[in-house]
Structure formats: C-alpha cells, structure tokens
Amino acid sequence: MDYAKEFKKYSIKHHGINSLYYDKLVGSMTPYIIEERQLNVAQMDVFSRLMMDRIIFLGTAINDSIANIIQAQLLFLESTDKDKDIQIYINSPGGSVYAGLGIYDTMQFINPQVATICTGIAASMAAVLLCAGEKGKRSGLVHSRVMIHQPLG
Numbered sequence: 001m002d003y004a005k006e007f008k009k010y011s012i013k014h015h016g017i018n019s020l021y022y023d024k025l026v027g028s029m030t031p032y033i034i035e036e037r038q039l040n041v042a043q044m045d046v047f048s049r050l051m052m053d054r055i056i057f058l059g060t061a062i063n064d065s066i067a068n069i070i071q072a073q074l075l076f077l078e079s080t081d082k083d084k085d086i087q088i089y090i091n092s093p094g095g096s097v098y099a100g101l102g103i104y105d106t107m108q109f110i111n112p113q114v115a116t117i118c119t120g121i122a123a124s125m126a127a128v129l130l131c132a133g134e135k136g137k138r139s140g141l142v143h144s145r146v147m148i149h150q151p152l153g
Contacts, residue, residue, distance in 0.1 A: 103129055
C-alpha cells in the first residue's frame with residue numbers, strides 16, 4: 001500500500017484540500033534529492049540520504065515522537081555497522097527532559113561512537129545531548145549558540 005497516495009486521496013476527498021496546494025505543501029516540507037547511481041536513478045528525501053551516510057539531524061524541539069525516531073535511527077545504524085561512527089547535527093531549542101534522556105541513554109548504550117555538532121542552537125535538553133557526544137567529537141559551527149540552564153541547589 002502506498003501511504004502517501006492514500007493520504008493524498010483522503011486529504012482531497014474528505015477535507016476538501018486542493019491537490020495543487022497539497023503538492024506544494026508536501027513538497028516544501030519534505031525536500032527530495034535525486035541520486036544517480038551506476039545502474040539507476042533514485043529519488044529520496046534528504047534525511048534518508050543523510051542516514052545512508054550515518055548522519056542524524058535533530059532540527060526541532062525534543063518530544064516523545066522525535067525521541068522515538070532518533071533512538072530508532074541510532075539503533076538501526078548500530079545494527080548495520082557496530083564500529084562506524086554516527087554523527088548527530090543539532091539545531092534545537094530543547095524540549096522534554098524525559099524524551100531527551102531517552103536519546104542520551106541510547107547514545108551511551110550503542111557501540112558506535114557518536115559525534116555531535118551544533119549547527120544553530122543547542123539549548124536546554126539539546127545542549128545536554130550535544131555534551132553527550134564522544135569526548136573529542138563534540139563541536140559547534142562558528143555562529144552556533146549553546147545554552148544550558150544553571151543547576152539549582
């Protein structure tokens with residue numbers, strides 16, 4: 001079953017969404033790239049292509065859904081190669097502490113070393129995840145900002 005086609009039909013038929021507007025909206029939310037290979041040409045979303053290079057992108061606030069996705073990506077990449085490093089690019093205002101700790105624990109649990117790179121802002125829980133990267137493999141780009149709360153007590 002092609003879920004994308006079924007969702008489009010449902011949106012147009014039951015919610016009266018114009019198909020041109022739907023295509024424009026979905027196209028802007030999910031960037032696609034075209035990759036040419038020796039035998040064929042493949043179209044895929046950019047995040048899937050980054051996963052092929054063992055790159056995970058955290059670009060939103062941390063909540064349970066995002067944490068589940070990132071933990072699944074980490075575990076999947078470990079299952080494909082236990083020795084090759086994983087990179088997490090972080091541009092997040094933080095979010096749920098418990099969801100973030102799930103990501104943190106998974107980063108510490110898996111065998112591959114995890115490098116963390118701040119690309120915009122790493123605030124609150126996202127700053128904790130930035131610090132959870134392997135020693136010597138934590139970094140931030142020139143104009144990135146890191147904010148962590150002062151501990152109480």
